[in-house]
Amino acid sequence: MADAPPPAVTVIVPTFNREAYIAETLDSVLPQLRPGDDVLVVDDGSTDGTPALIGSGVGSGRWPLRYLRQENAGKSVALNRALAEVADDRLVWIVDDDDVAMAGALERMRRPLEEDAEPGFTFGHYDYLVREGGDWVTRPTPVFDHPDEPLHLSLLRRCFIHQPGMLVRRRCYAAVGPFDTALRRSQDYDMILRLSRAFRGLEVPGPLFHQRQHEGQRGAGEAAVAAEDRARAWMRYDALIFERVHADYPFDEFRAMVRPRGHAEGADLDVAARIARAGVMARKAQWGHAANDVASAAALLPDRPSRRLTPAELWDLSEVFGWAGHGLISLDDARPFFHALARLPRRERVRALRAVSARLPQRLRTALRRKRRDEAMLVLRAAALAGRSLLARRPRAPYE
Structure with missing residues (x-):
């Protein structure tokens, strides 16, 4: 019997008010x-010139694609509608409407994915597309440096994969369920976590797309978020995701993720798993959960x-105030975490607090160079919290 033909690809482009950028996305x-592949654009109720632009491209033959339009309901709804149009035997490439x-x-x-039927998805790197002097230019991104550990654990710390840099089997989306419509932000991150938890991914070397950095609003309708408010919006929705992670992931799952580091079973492995989970939760401003694990x-x-x-455990702690974490934003809630660090034996407390503080000098230099006074003050406050914990007498009772 002849070999089955390789799976075809459906490219899904969800869009909302991207008249300025979507043409370049589609042209890329x-x-x-290949023959048999197709493109599906789902317009989430754009109010700018996007419908006319897509219509003219389809009518002229410039863009052979399917165009669906819905009332504004959010990206998750748009993606779920698009996925419902895709057969389970296809591959899915979701491309954001402002990337290239x-x-x-x-x-x-x-x-x-054609050579090996077992992996659920491939993923790769990207660079930035930034505006400089009126022109769009590419700049490398430093955030793809994930360590030699399970991919899912690295992704729990930070989302360094994005959907324009992923190709996923449609059956994997079916297995993990639809995009969460309660998430008007971070829905992509939630889906990437679910996919990487359930399926093996293969890394593709080198960059795959240009991620456009711009000051336009993000999100749909009433959930639209101005550029300067993105960090707090992400923090709010990431909190929903990571409350679910903490509730739904058995502790044994964290033990399994750190077991490749070479720990024996028992208390050694429990310490490693709790420190790893504490680092994850602290980065996402889940300070109470992080404090309980450290204690x-x-x-x-x-x-x-x-x-x-x-x-490796010190590295887990050093990521707490690393790039793209929410720790500094929510520093007012961080005291229980530092209180828990003071529970460590004196020698290990010193090493742990050095690790937690390791990223602060660079963040302070960056904030001062960019004249971000508020961020600089937050860095100094974090350093002060660490200093007080270093000098504190070890509490007699564990943190509750």
Whole structure:
């Protein structure tokens, strides 16, 4: 019997008021298609010239695509509607309406999935497309430096993959369920976490798309968010995701994710898993959960004086105030976390607080260089909290 033909690709482009950018997006995608592939644009109720622009492109034959339009309901609703149009045997490439795919990106992502039927998706790097002197220019992004550990654990710390840099089997979307319509922001991150938790991904070397950085509003309708408010909006919706992560992930799942570091079973592995989860939760401003994990880890250490925090565990803590975390934004709620760090034996407390503070000098220099006075003050407040915890007498009772 002849081999089955390779799966075809459906490109989904959700759009909302992107008249200025979507033409470049579509022109970057369409030349990459093979026969049998298709493009589906879902317009989430645009009020600018997007409908007319798409209509003229379709009518002239410039853009051979399907165009669906709905009342403004949010990106999640638009993506779920589009996925309902795609057969389970296809591959899905979701491309944001303001980004630009690099030539050959689709072929680079699809080839590994044609050669190996087991992985659920491929993923890769991107760079920035920024406005300088009236022109759009590309700049490298420094955020794709994920460590040698399970992909899902790295993604729990920060979302360094984006959907224009992913090609996913449609059956994987069916398995993990629809986009969460309660999330008007961070719905992509939520879906990427679900996919990476359930399926193996293959990394494609090199950048795949240009992520446009601009000051336009993000989000749909009443959930639209101005550029300067993005960080707080992401924090609010990420909090919903990570409350669910903490509630739904069995602790054994975190133990499994850190087991490749070489810990034996038992208390050593429990300390490692709790420190890893604490780092994840603190980055997402889930300070109470992070504090409880640090306190639980601290309770395991006094009776085992030979047990030191490992380089990997210190690295977990060093990510708390790293780039793209929410820790500084929610610093008023961070005191329980620092109080829990004071529960560690003195020697390990010093090492842990050094690790937590490791990113602060660079963040202070960056804030001062960019004249962001408020951010600089937050960095100094974080350093002061760390200093007070370093000098504190070890509490007699565990943090509750």
